[in-house]
Amino acid sequence: MKTQYFDEIHRILRQVEATQAEPMDLLAQKMADAIRAHKNIYAFGCSHAGILAEELFYRTGGLAVVNPILAPGLTLTVRPVTMTSQIERIEGYGRTIVIENGVAEGDVLIVHSVSGRNPVPVEVAIAAREKGAFVAALTNIAYSESVSSRAACGKRLFEVCDAVIDNCGEIGDAVCAIEGMPEKVAASSTVVGAAILNSIVADTVERLVKSGTVPPVFMSANVEGGDEHNAVMLEEYKDNIKYM
Template identity: 35%
Template sequence: MNVPESAPAVPTAWSPLDVTATRYATRVQDLLGRALTEELPAVRRAAELVARSFAADGIFYVFGSGHSHIFGEEAFYRAGGAVRVCPILKPAHMLHEGAVRSTVLEREHGHAESVLADYRLDGDRDVLLVASNSGANPLPVEVAQAAKARGLPLIAITSRSYASSIERPGPRLHDIADVVVDNHCPPGDALVELGPGLPSAGPSSSVVGLALLDAIIVEALGIQIRRGETPEVFMSANMPGAAEHNGESARRMSDLVPHL
């Protein structure tokens, strides 16, 4: 049979791409399993703080800068997620208004108070989670310190290994937090070596960290059930009754959560 020269190549049983993808999948799966297993006691301690806040009509605030801002968005207004969650979202410290600039700001001192300015942060009722893989940049560290000064319990999702590898003065996030949930990610975050002279690829901190965050929330809701409380949970918008259920929940929270 004559094959036209323009025909796509027939896939073979082996290719470097397949091996690289498999290597990443294996490593991230191992890392995720280890983190979820070894950090379960810390997840439960964090969930106790969150459940206590929920029972007191408090708010679970979630903050991260740069790529870690997705932790706030993951927890917020989420199908199957808790209602009493407020992300701390300031566009200059995210990515969509300038990724390079957000990295510069994350490494500058003095921005924490402006970041927190529009949020209640009641030390008697609320709790804050700060996500920072390196745990060393000034912005997440100073946000954590400012929240602690207001009396809020502080949860961190971070990599102790990464934080300890950075030669820079100053405290690390895991030094400040009341509960530290270690994502076990390596310094630099990436899991796959591509070859001599090339940076490694395959980030791990979002995959692992978001699973740990959702585990904290689910455990907090479970604690509420075990205590005879009724947890508040958003439904997927396409489920029967979701519009009414979610709309009523959003109306109740609108004065406390500015992003609703």
């Protein structure tokens, strides 16, 4: 069964590589532009989708200026964790999240939602665009098209963003079929989403280097010189780092 999972992940990644270059390139360019202009970069998702917001910040080889939006009630630390499924359906909360996190004109916001149907991620995207931010969705278009929106506006995430990156996964996210079991198992969105976003980080850094900008990239704190390098990054970009 582990072979089947690896096969499926490889297939999905190849599909992403073959079909998603344009929106991925656009997001990398917008992130590079924002960094050069000392604007802010944010990442947001609800429940498991929020894992990718955590993937992008304060880590070796990552951009120091990516700020996760870890809204109360929407992380996997909530107990009971089933509350997250209800809170991401609360109308109005997404707009509050954008306002309270100070998303503004010229900023970049990545919103990850696999189904793209619930009110909070949809509202976050809409409210951020109203503020003048560039909003990119990471979602599963086939999955999202197979369900109705739960948001009052009637829109799904892919319908309200400036750029849409399809994770090319299965409807329902799980990818492995086991004989004798009706449901598939083993989700792909976290693995594939992390690959997509880390490749965009690498592309962003390359664009910065080519333009003559020193990229705000963290070194491992466990290699010689890492602490000193990271201290410089944190000081230089302190106005764009919201998580300290």
